[in-house]
Amino acid sequence: MQFTDTNCFLCGTIITKEHRTPVFGEWLQQKYNLKDKELLLLDKSVTTFGQLGIPCCDRCHTHYMLPLEHEVEQAATKGMAGLQALPPQRLFQWIGKMYYGTLVTELIKEADPLVMPEYAVSEDPKMLGKFRSFYQVLQSLRVPMEFDGFLPCSLFLLEVSPTEDELPFEYQDELTTMAFSIKLGSVAIVCTLLDNGIIRKALGRLSQVAEGQLLHPIQLAEFKARVFYAAYIFNVVPEYFIRPQKPGDDHLVLDTLIDDVTNEIFNPWEMPAYAHMLEEMWKPWSIREQQILQNPSQPISFLLDEHHQFKPMERYVKQV
Incomplete structure (x- = not known):
């Protein structure tokens, strides 16, 4: 390196x-x-x-x-x-x-x-x-x-509704947390590197709800905020080991180990910190942190309703 x-x-x-x-x-x-x-x-x-x-x-x-x-x-x-x-x-x-x-x-x-x-x-x-x-x-x-049995990242593929989508290409990364997103036309790829798929499992319900739906850009931004914040509080670094090779092997096989005994996998989820991340992602819509945390235990969401089901949305109507 x-x-x-x-x-x-x-x-x-x-x-x-x-x-x-x-x-x-x-x-x-x-x-x-x-x-x-x-x-x-x-x-x-x-x-x-x-x-x-x-x-x-x-x-x-x-x-x-x-x-x-x-x-x-x-x-x-x-x-x-x-x-x-x-x-x-x-x-x-x-x-x-x-x-x-x-x-x-x-x-x-x-x-x-x-x-x-x-x-x-x-x-x-x-x-x-x-x-x-x-x-x-x-x-x-x-x-x-x-x-063997893992991918060194969490991958999410999401589709964006064309109704109010004005950005054919969008790109964001966070070098220290290894979170990344890129939008190619109507498809957004959101990825957290070096987590062995743990963040995808942790946000399982969210990805089940969002993947396969047509998302409004504000919903995509919220999805990214949740993934990027999960990467921010992710607290372990996987180790990778090459299996001993045998004569005739034509590729390496990697196993992985995560130290979850001495380290918590995630630091605590803190609503003010998540709201700050969400405010960053929602800048194009000028939604401020205090609006997001009107109810401190339940930040506003355009993605999920109160029963954690997908909230269909065609157009954004500014909250008064």
Whole structure:
């Protein structure tokens, strides 16, 4: 794992600064006109989707990155059905590449920042431990690898109703909690990396209710707030172990272990902190924290009714 401009992000091979692969695939940039769209980095410097590249050797770019992007592009042309048919491990790798590419960019920037971030990610031992574990499972991009009975993430695929949806593309990530979401047309992919599917299980009822429905954008934002907040209070880092190999094996098999004896898997769910996350997600609708917590024990929800059933919604009507 090297955070430099002169090592391939995936295999570590020494390269020149010209050897790069786009963090966001070129097909994605073209389809959603992203090339010149600006991104603000943690050190307050500005880049664009088109400029955001990750150090990558020619072999990894040609043999692993391009086929992955081609697979996702083909699946995305078929909308929800295409993305659902894609092997979940490929979606994990695709999201992992974008997440890690953004992370490496931030960490390279931290060595010579425009403005020193208040909390330097590279100086946090716990975060570096998480990145190390993530880097291990990201190697499945180039090393044939099977995760036995688990996927190193929680994946949610949601469909957005076109009635009041004005954003063909949307992207958000939280580097420290490893939460990620990307919207491609009417399909939103929400993912929490490095949780082995625990967050999906913990939010089981929510995903059962929301997946398969046509969500209003405000409902999608609420779903993301719940997932991103769950990632925020997730409190363990899985360990991964490669099974001993036998002659003739053509792939690695990984097992996993989570220390839930000395660590609580989740820190307590605190309504004010969740309401703050929800306020961030609901910024386009100008819904403030005090409105969200009118009833402190039951924050307002556009997604679920009082019986925790799905609340169908076609248009947003501003609350008075």
